Amino acid sequence: MTRVAAGSEASGAGLSHIDSTGAARMVDVGGKSRTDRRAVAGGTFRTTTEVIGLLSDGKLPKGDVLATARIAGIMAAKRTDELIPLCHQLALSSVEVEFAIADDHIDVTATVGTSGQTGVEMEALTAVAVAGLTLHDMVKAVDRRASMDGVRLLEKTGGKSGSWRRE
Template sequence: MSTESTTSSGDGFTHLAGDGSARMVDVTAKSPTIRSATAEATVLVAPPVLDALTGGTVPKGDVWAVARIAGIQAAKRCAELLPLAHVIGVHGATVDFEVAGDRIRIVATTRTADRTGVEMEAMTAASVAGLALVDMVKGLDRSVELTGVRLLVKTGGRSGTWRREGAADLEGARDHG
């Protein structure tokens, strides 16, 4: 078992010890800073499903509320799902939806004042909100598809702000439900 320090391996991979074994990066010496991240996911649906969603007639109930709460809950439990993710305080989480054509765009934003970022929390929120949406409508159409999970923006920390080139307008998400 390695007792190597918590600096990165010689190759610059911070989650690998010098012997190549996986490890959690030690962030205890870092100072907490305000950080945020926004991610998106897309759920592709057939026209009848979209009609049921926008008309509020999905047999399982309030899809928007269930998906929103699932996403927020997932953001808070990210470290339980990803073995090397840090347990951090998720101090803010929003999940919003934009309906356009044959798709629902899910936009999740997470915020913290902690030692490490919330990118994985935002992507987990968007993913799980999408999975909840799929679960709620799969009885209407088994071909519903979750796709396009990706980070759009992150702020704070040592590396500052990063924005995906060509990312859609983050203010465009409409709140359904």
């Protein structure tokens, strides 16, 4: 196994979750300023036009698919620190999970906010991923080939590095 020390050339500008010996560590954010932070993530749930029709007509066997997926995404954002190693526990001020329905897919978007010392990118990404997995669980009886893909950060604001937006 190769270890990369923080700040070494192999790690570019340095990996904040790696100490000088190459061991994983949780970043100390105690000295950072509290700022308003927001992150938006997205992903695409792919299924069939037939499933989209059943969903739109409220005829899927497991009930209100979008409401269930929305709640799952919100709950996941709130518990990201329990799912992703080295993530900080955050007091989230807002979590929104939205769905845009198309002919053969659903675009999932999560927007997460906090006022704190570290960002909420992982919380937004986790919300999208879990909402998509929940959609899969809700439709698997009628479409086993459904998939969730393209989970990615779309934008973030706040913190020392400021704002960023995917082009």
